[in-house]
Amino acid sequence: MxxxxxxxxxxxxxxxxLMMMTNETQTDDDDKMTTTAQPKDETCETLHNHNGAKLNILAVGRTPTRMLLITMDFYVYDVPIDSIDTAINKLYLRTKPIPMSEKYPVLFNDQRFQQIKDVIFNSFIMTDADSEWICITTKSSETRYPGINYDIKNPNVYYGWKFFDYWREVLISTIETCIYYALRHNQGNLEITRYQCRGGDRIRTRPRIIRLMSFRPICFDSTGQKITVERHRCRSANPVRWPVLKGFTDGGKFYLFGQYYIYIFDENVFREQGSSYPVTKRSYDSFFNCAGYIPxxxxxxxxxxxxxxxxxxxxxxxxxxxxxxxAAAHHHRRHRSSLSLDKKTARSGFEGGGGGVGVGPPRNRSMMLTHGLSMRSRLQTRKLSSNSKNITTKPGAVSCTTAVSGRSMPATVRTGFNHRASSNNPSNRFKSLTPRIQSSRNR
CATH class of the missing domain: 1.20.5 (Single alpha-helices involved in coiled-coils or other helix-helix interfaces)
Structure with a gap:
């Protein structure tokens, strides 16, 4: 109980x-308002509700330790690497975005960054042999300042790269050491290539970035449902014309951000040129999960x-x-008690039913002994009376007879309760008394 x-x-x-936890903490405002909804992440909502307007992403990519997304208005999402679910193609932004001035004050307050922040040509996430980097490039036709590279693990700003070509390229972040992809539109057709560091694999030494091959066209296959990368031109005469704005790779997949959709397909499209692979299109609101944040x-x-x-x-x-x-111990004790009671009941029934002398219970045995003593006492009394009548007396022996008669009862009683002191035959007792009677008569 x-x-x-x-x-x-x-x-x-x-x-x-649990009831307390379901209630939202009251604010300290003058209103003392209480709400059950978490504050919305307005920055994430600009990604979630993208509908063809200018994409609010400056750089996006994954490193061996984190997933980074930097917005055009310089807010930073730094989330765990498992925040992107490649099985269902969904990115979870569960944390509150942090202003770059607070997240990376060394980068934001650097004079070189302030000089180029309004003329950034490309920005992407990169990994080298030593650290993880935010790489920001400029275009020679737009500014005289070079780009900058920021060391995330060891906060420091280094001079970066400037683009001298006339193409408008979109750089795609990868997790591979000192490697990234580049996309461009050539007469409306989407083309792809790959860049790699040359002269070293450490970005702080500012190695030269080279293109590994010429741009290759991305084409639909004959069914129009799959894509492939061709060497020169599309054999199907059906080139891909997606307006790609940003992108990154993760888990062996490309994630390319267009005006209305995010295009997802296998990275082997580039590695196995000529082989076709299916494409998945996801809307922005289904790809970005803005779960809000908790203060x-x-x-x-x-x-x-x-x-x-x-x-x-x-x-x-x-x-x-x-x-x-x-409860188990109590049940065990009750079980043992019932077994013991059953054994005692069986033994009592067996002993009480026996007819042998000394087999019954102690109470019945005492009653049998008492009954036997009473029977002996009555038999001895009868024999004593018969013996007293057969005694031959002389004149003047009346008083003696009376004395014998008067003393016969005590003798009888003594014989009944002290049968061990006397002989088994009551007549022997009276024989021993005969000389005493005769001696009394001689007096």
């Missing part, structure tokens, strides 16, 4: 805490409450285990 009361108390406590105060409060709930649940489980153990 006590365990049941304790368990009930714990359950009530858990329910109260810091609510995070700590929620964590504290969850810890309390976990402790209470563990205690409740321990109490339930203890109750089960006690």
């Amino acid at each position: 006590l365990l049941f009361d304790i368990s009930t108390t714990f359950m009530v406590s858990v329910c109260i805490i 810091a105060g609510q995070v700590s409060r929620s964590l504290f409450l969850w810890i309390i709930v976990a402790i209470l649940l563990l205690l409740l489980i321990l109490l339930m285990i203890l109750w089960c153990i006690l």
